[in-house]
Structure formats: structure tokens, C-alpha cells
Amino acid sequence: MDNQTTYVIIGAAVVGVLFLVVLFKAMWRVAEPNEALIISGLRHKAGTTTEQSLGFRIVTGKGTLVVPGVQTVRRLSLDLRQAELGIECVTHQGIPLGVRGVVIYKVGDDFSSIANSARRFLDQQAQMDHRVHNVFAGHLRAIVGSMTVEEMIRDREKLTELTRASSGVEMEKLGLIVDSLQIQEIEDPSGYIRNLAAPHTASVQREARIAQAGADREATEAEQVAEAQKALARRDTSIKQAGYQAEVDQATALAQQAGPLSEAQAHQEVVVQQTKVAELEAQREEQRLQATVRKPADAQAYHQVTLAKAERDARVAAAEARRQEVELDAAANAHKVKLTAEAHAEEVKVAAAADAQHVKVRAEAEAEATRAVGQAEADARQAKGAADATAVRAAGMAEADSIKARADALAQNQDAVIGQELAKQWPAIVEAAAKPFGAVDQLIVLNGAQGLSEVLAQALSQGATGLKMARGLLSNSGLSGDEAAVESNGHVEVPAATTAPEADTAE
Amino acid sequence: MMGKIGRVTGTIGPGKLGEVMVPIRGGTEHFHAYASDGDDTIQTGTRVVVIEYFPPRTVVVTPM
Numbered sequence: 001m002d003n004q005t006t007y008v009i010i011g012a013a014v015v016g017v018l019f020l021v022v023l024f025k026a027m028w029r030v031a032e033p034n035e036a037l038i039i040s041g042l043r044h045k046a047g048t049t050t051e052q053s054l055g056f057r058i059v060t061g062k063g064t065l066v067v068p069g070v071q072t073v074r075r076l077s078l079d080l081r082q083a084e085l086g087i088e089c090v091t092h093q094g095i096p097l098g099v100r101g102v103v104i105y106k107v108g109d110d111f112s113s114i115a116n117s118a119r120r121f122l123d124q125q126a127q128m129d130h131r132v133h134n135v136f137a138g139h140l141r142a143i144v145g146s147m148t149v150e151e152m153i154r155d156r157e158k159l160t161e162l163t164r165a166s167s168g169v170e171m172e173k174l175g176l177i178v179d180s181l182q183i184q185e186i187e188d189p190s191g192y193i194r195n196l197a198a199p200h201t202a203s204v205q206r207e208a209r210i211a212q213a214g215a216d217r218e219a220t221e222a223e224q225v226a227e228a229q230k231a232l233a234r235r236d237t238s239i240k241q242a243g244y245q246a247e248v249d250q251a252t253a254l255a256q257q258a259g260p261l262s263e264a265q266a267h268q269e270v271v272v273q274q275t276k277v278a279e280l281e282a283q284r285e286e287q288r289l290q291a292t293v294r295k296p297a298d299a300q301a302y303h304q305v306t307l308a309k310a311e312r313d314a315r316v317a318a319a320e321a322r323r324q325e326v327e328l329d330a331a332a333n334a335h336k337v338k339l340t341a342e343a344h345a346e347e348v349k350v351a352a353a354a355d356a357q358h359v360k361v362r363a364e365a366e367a368e369a370t371r372a373v374g375q376a377e378a379d380a381r382q383a384k385g386a387a388d389a390t391a392v393r394a395a396g397m398a399e400a401d402s403i404k405a406r407a408d409a410l411a412q413n414q415d416a417v418i419g420q421e422l423a424k425q426w427p428a429i430v431e432a433a434a435k436p437f438g439a440v441d442q443l444i445v446l447n448g449a450q451g452l453s454e455v456l457a458q459a460l461s462q463g464a465t466g467l468k469m470a471r472g473l474l475s476n477s478g479l480s481g482d483e484a485a486v487e488s489n490g491h492v493e494v495p496a497a498t499t500a501p502e503a504d505t506a507e
Numbered sequence: 508m509m510g511k512i513g514r515v516t517g518t519i520g521p522g523k524l525g526e527v528m529v530p531i532r533g534g535t536e537h538f539h540a541y542a543s544d545g546d547d548t549i550q551t552g553t554r555v556v557v558i559e560y561f562p563p564r565t566v567v568v569t570p571m
Contacts, residue, residue, distance in 0.1 A: 109536060112563035157551075161517055165524045168539050172564050177537070 030063040034078050036114045038122060039064065041071030058111050076118050077125060080106050080179065083133040089144045098187030099144055103136050104180040105171065116175030132176070139167040149192055152183065508560040513568065515540070519549040527555055527568055543569040
């Protein structure tokens with residue numbers, strides 16, 4: 001009985017303990033380090049928490065008993081949260097920018113912040129990011145609007161300060177604290193940032209190019225110096241090689257020439273000796289020829305020369321004898337011919353002298369006769385010429401007088417003078433007309449004797465016609481008496497000449 | 508909270524809301540800070556003493 005009772009008691013106690021453990025487990029709540037327990041329900045003892053008016057209890061970092069069914073427990077996360085921000089805004093300088101940033105925040109650790117936060121977000125913890133985003137977009141726009149682009153890029157201090165100043169109080173209302181605001185990306189549609197960087201970029205590029213060029217130049221110079229030194233070394237090497245090669249060639253040539261040279265020298269010695277031998281042989285041959293050929297030939301020549309001289313002398317003597325003989329003969333003949341010729345010449349000379357004397361005498365006689373005849377003729381002609389001259393002068397004077405008289409008469413009566421003149425000239429005119437017939441060798445007249453008379457009549461009528469013409473001419477030029485006189489004087493001489501023989505015959 | 512020693516992490520100046528880091532509750536938290544003398548400027552890194560606390564996140568400090 002006692003044992004049984006004991007078992008029951010022990011079993012009840014175990015069950016009771018188990019019940020208590022289970023009950024404790026159901027009532028005990030523990031707040032994790034990153035969360036706060038918000039317990040509402042029973043009024044709790046005053047003084048344990050700061051916020052008592054709203055009647056809920058905040059537990060952080062420890063466990064607490066909760067009466068199931070009477071109290072409710074909510075958990076508020078104290079973890080870090082972040083909200084992405086993307087806005088279009090303008091800077092302090094009015095430059096449009098697209099800013100993408102992130103704000104990192106959490107619920108404050110103090111009970112005031114937790115209480116504020118719990119009252120606002122306890123059932124909307126998932127939407128907390130959205131709320132914060134909406135709030136912070138405006139703040140970020142304000143922050144960017146009060147900064148310049150350069151400050152945004154460089155001045156973190158100012159960015160955080162502005163963040164704190166513009167959003168700190170507002171976030172306090174929400175029970176939140178901002179750990180950090182980061183600007184992740186700035187879109188720059190106007191190219192301001194790129195242009196901001198351009199001068200420095202250009203400068204850096206310039207420096208880089210200068211440095212590159214300098215380095216290149218130095219490298220090239222060094223390369224060229226090295227090349228020059230290499231070329232120098234190569235030149236020296238080549239020169240030395242050429243010198244050595246020349247020496248080697250010289251030595252080789254000398255060596256190669258040594259054999260032929262010595263050979264030539266030996267050959268020269270041999271030739272010298274052979275020459276001497278040949279000279280000696282020549283001398284010996286000469287001596288031999290002297291003895292065998294020249295001496296006998298000289299003897300023979302001397303023999304022949306002597307014979308020839310003797311023969312020549314004999315012939316010369318014979319010829320001389322013949323020459324003297326001929327000479328004597330010729331002299332004799334010459335003397336004989338000379339004597340004959342002299343005799344003949346004397347004879348001829350005498351005859352010639354006789355002839356000459358004869359001719360001379362005759363010529364002198366003829367000359368005398370001729371001179372006498374010529375003298376007689378000359379005298380006759382002189383007398384005749386004197387008579388002619390006197391007659392001509394008398395006739396000229398008479399003619400001049402007659403012309404003068406005629407000129408005077410002409411001045412008075414031309415026609416009479418001309419008629420007289422023509423009558424005086426008529427025989428000469430008829431003679432002139434008949435002259436062509438005199439030149440004709442044989443005249444054949446078809447009409448017989450009547451024809452001949454007709455020809456003559458024609459000729460005479462031509463003369464008559466010419467007479468008329470002459471008369472006309474004279475009458476036309478009658479006014480100029482001097483010209484007519486001269487013209488008449490030309491015609492007058494003809495009858496004067498014809499009268500001259502008459503005078504001659506008259507004498 | 509009062510009497511705690513902290514360090515300025517954001518320059519405190521006239522018209523400027525500064526920031527101080529104060530060790531509290533086993534860690535450090537940052538609080539918005541004003542200078543006790545309103546014209547005073549407290550540079551970053553200066554050690555300060557909290558002389559006033561405005562819950563939840565604002566303190567008034569003075570340089571040590």
C-alpha cells in the first residue's frame with residue numbers, strides 16, 4: 001500500500017513537473033537581439049517601461065512571461081533596412097541630373113523610437129521601405145538642390161550633414177534613424193560631369209603623350225647610339241679583318257710565287273749558261289766558217305777579181321786604141337769637110353755679093369723712077385686739090401648767095417622756090433625711084449612692056465606723091481625760115497657734089 | 508544618458524545639426540547634436556560630454 005501510494009505520488013509529481021514545464025514554455029517569450037517584443041494586454045506594473053500611457057510593454061534583449069489568451073506579443077524587427085531611391089532633380093546650379101541612391105536606416109534602439117515605430121509600422125513592416133522611399137525622395141531632391149555637382153561628388157561631409165539636417169527630425173517622428181545615405185549613380189544628360197573631367201583628361205593625355213614621346217625619343221636616341229656604336233665596332237672589325245686578310249693574301253701570294261720564282265731563277269741560271277754555251281758554239285762555228293768558207297771564198301774572189309781586172313785592162317786598152325783611131329779618122333774627115341764647105345761658102349758669097357750689087361743698083365734705079373713719078377703725081381694732085389678747093393669755095397659762096405637769095409625769095413614766095421627746088425631735084429628723084437629696079441636681078445612683068453611702064457609710072461607717081469607731101473611739109477613749116485634754110489642746105493649739097501666733077505672736067 | 512562621453516562625427520556649428528557617437532546600451536549609437544554654446548563650432552573628432560538629452564535622438568554637448 002505504501003509502495004503503491006508512493007508510486008502514485010511520484011507519478012503525479014512527474015506529471016505536475018511536466019505540466020509546469022509545458023506551461024512555462026507556453027508563457028515565456030524571448031526577444032532576439034535584433035527584435036523588440038511589443039506586449040499588450042494586461043496592464044503591467046508601473047515604472048518598468050517609459051511608455052505607459054498607451055499601455056503596451058516593450059521588451060528587448062531578454063525573456064518575459066506572457067499570459068496566454070490575455071496578452072498578445074508582436075515582434076518588431078530592428079534589422080537594417082534599405083530603400084532604393086531614383087529621382088530626377090536639378091542641382092544648385094540648375095543642372096539637370098538623374099540621381100540613384102540608397103538610404104540605409106533602422107528602427108531606433110531606444111524605447112521612444114521603438115514605440116513610435118511600433119505605432120506606425122507594426123502591421124506594415126513589409127511596406128516600410130515604400131513609405132521611407134516616398135519620404136526620402138523629397139528629401140533627396142532638396143539635398144541635391146542645395147548642392148553643386150562638384151560637392152555631390154567630392155564633399156561627403158556636406159552630403160551627410162544635409163541629410164541629417166533635412167531628414168533627421170522627420171525620421172525621428174517615424175522612430176527611424178538614418179545610418180547612411182549613399183548616392184550610387186548620377187546620370188548626367190547634359191554632359192556636365194564629362195566636361196568637368198575634360199580639361200584634366202586632356203592635360204593627362206597631353207602629359208602622357210609628352211612622356212610617351214620623350215620616352216620614345218630617348219629610346220630612339222639610345223637605339224641609334226647603340227646602332228652607331230655597333231656600326232663602329234663592325235667597321236673596326238671589318239677593317240681589321242680586311243687588314244689581316246690582306247696580310248694573309250700577301251703571304252699566300254708570296255708563298256705561291258716563291259715556287260715559280262725560284263723555278264724561274266733556276267731557269268734563268270740555266271738559260272744564262274745555255275746562252276754562254278750557244279755563244280761559244282757560235283764563236284766556234286764562226287771560226288770554223290772563217291776557216292772553211294771565208295778564207296777559200298776570199299781566195300777565190302781575189303782570184304776572180306784579179307782575172308777580171310786583167311781582162312778589163314785589156315779591154316780598156318783595146319777600146320782606147322779604137323777610140324784614138326776613130327778620133328783621128330773623124331778629125332781627118334772634119335778637116336776635109338771644112339775645107340770643102342769653106343770653098344763652097346766663098347763661092348756662094350761671091351755670087352751673093354754680085355747679086356746684091358745687081359739688085360741694089362736696080363732698086364736704086366726703080367726708087368728714083370718711083371720717086372719721080374710720085375713727085376709728079378703729088379704735084380698734079382696738089383694742083384688739082386687747090387683747083388678743087390677754089391672751085392668748091394666759089395661754088396659754096398655762089399650757093400650761099402643763092403640760098404640767101406632763095407631764103408629771101410622764100411620768105412616772099414615759097415611755092416615758087418619749092419617748085420624750082422623740086423625741078424632742080426627731079427633727076428635725082430627719078431634716079432632714086434629707079435634704084436629698086438636696078439637692084440632687081442631679073443624682073444618678070446606679066447603684062448609685058450605695058451606692065452613695065454606701069455610699074456615705072458607707079459614708082460614715079462609715088463615720087464610725085466612724096467613730092468606733094470614734101471611740099472606740104474615745107475609749106476607747113478614755112479614760117480620758121482631758119483629751119484627751112486638748114487633743110488634746104490642739106491638738099492643743096494647733092495647738086496653741088498654732082499657739079500664738082502663737071503668743074504673737074506672743065507679744068 | 509547625461510554625463511556620457513562621446514565623439515563628434517559630424518561637425519557641430521551655428522545653424523548646423525551635428526552628430527555624435529555615444530556608447531550606450533552595450534553598443535554605440537549616433538545622436539543629433541547641438542552645442543551647449545550656440546555660437547560654438549565643434550570639429551569632427553572632438554571628445555564631448557552630453558549635458559542634455561532630448562528623446563528620442565537629440566543631445567546637447569559641450570567640448571571636454
